[in-house]
Amino acid sequence: MYTLGGFRFIVYKFSSTMFNMKLIEKLRFILSKFSTDPKLIDKSRFEASEFSTLFDPNTMEKTAEDLPFDVLWLIFANLELPDLVRAGSVCSIWRDIYTSLCNSGSYNPQYTPYLLYTSESAGARAACLYSLAEKKTYTLTLPDPPLRSRYIFGSSYGWIATADERSELHIVNPITGDQIALPSVITIEWVKPIFSDTGAICGYEHSGYSGVWITSGIPSIFDLSELRDYLFYKVFLSSDPSAGEYFVVLIHNPHCQLSFARAGDDRWTLLPHGDSYEDCLFNGRLLYACTRFGEIHEFDLGTPGNDTQDIIGSC
Template identity: 55%
Template sequence: METVVQTTPELPQEILMDIFALLEIPDLVRAGSVCSSWNNAYTRIRNIGQKKQAQTPCLLYTSESAGENVACLYSLAEKRAYKLTLPEPSIHRRYLIGSSHGWVITVDERSEMHLVNPITSEQIALPSVITIEQVEPIYDNTGAICKYNYSMDTKMSVTRRSLTLALGKLRYYFHHKAHIFYDASVGSYIVVFIHNPFGQLVFARLGDEKWTRLSSYTNFQDCIYQDGVLYAVTAFGEIAFDLSGPVVGAKIIMDRVSDFYGRERVYIVQAPWGDMLQVWRPEAWINEEVDGHRHEATFEHKMKWMKYI
């Protein structure tokens, strides 16, 4: 007599994805290792950036004791830390300047940027900093880049003489913060980089060989991307950039709300009902004396300076 082995019918991928989208990150990763069908659903969710709306954030940090290439991911939901081995260059020696959609944007000891997914260990190199006009490479006798010439000029003004900086020192002066956005129309990501001097704005799509300048305006502080339009806020107002076509269009959608700059941080967020809101946060300034000189800096800049030294 022949024995018939019945298999449990599999749920459709769409239903699995709806269920998996509700899971916390550690549970989602575990679910992806159960079987090939579940792994396919997990991979599709990861690739399209679909996740639970009220996802509990995880904290990413490094430590000397964990190792040069190990990042620690602390789950607030589970109150547990996971150790993740990531590819070179050393994650412990990189700066982190942004994160979203499961990616972190890092700056290595050569001041070059990478996207890193701590869960999958995937790493993507972003265009070189030398494709931005403020950074000029300096080569040694072998033809290798050994230093950078950092210009403090913008298209709007000439400020001071250039600085000659070691490879790892440029990131202290030049890099401010970066954002990554998922563009559903092309199924890929856009990285927007706010850099110094004076908060200038460039962007790149994955696979681009260079950064693209968005505007001659300065003092950009934050941005958000929706339906092909990048909404970027400066210290004085708000500008919308249409990135959906081959030529970038720009439009001022909110004029200056303040003529005073320097004591507040400006953010742009999307409200639950769909409107874009500006959020203004007073900065905490620190006054101190260093080497006999009075020094004033924001708390953010102070922490960055402490990390650098």
């Protein structure tokens, strides 16, 4: 155990030398931040000899249970995702810090990007993450429905938006394994369930009416897994769902309309201002949606009527 500027530090000796050195590098980074802020540390107490002793391999043999929570939190928040997952496997205390960090959304995902894919050999529930920096693949097991059978319609804040074989939407975080079921597809305007003789949903009926014009007076019929091909276009999140408060916006057919849901909602709410939307961007509770014609519409999703105004109108 060491005391530097009023902070207690202990370095745990790992079996993995590479991970141990990465942890030391992060600790050096955190200490350097302390040393430049007079409010955090008394520079006169930050002796070079004491600093070098801290990283002497012969002294790094304390137990993980003694590591200070606040220091670990700072270190974990600066780790690359693979190292963060490794740290969460060291002991129960570190696992608790890892889980708390992920649930609060305090970890930093803005490092080297990872390629997400599925593999038949890895299993239907497995998510494969390929690290461009390490040239290495990490395999994580996710909750049902199997990821391999889902379609992906967007990603935000480390979460991916998927549609399963029943055309139901979920958002899932591949790193934490957390998953949230979004409101049912049958609560979207123009979608009605079709029931079998046993009372189970066996298909969907979708109207061609967009609220602006009618493309067909005859509804289209889709099997459970087929609707997602036609209905969904893109999914957007306003913020990290780990924090508990968020909006999710869906661009969907007919004619690329907008529907949204708040955290905890059990149905989708149609935004009836228009259609032909191509992309969306959030600024807090304000949604900015652009159309294929160059229009930009603003929606305040925090008001009862979802107040709307045209930022850029049609030419």
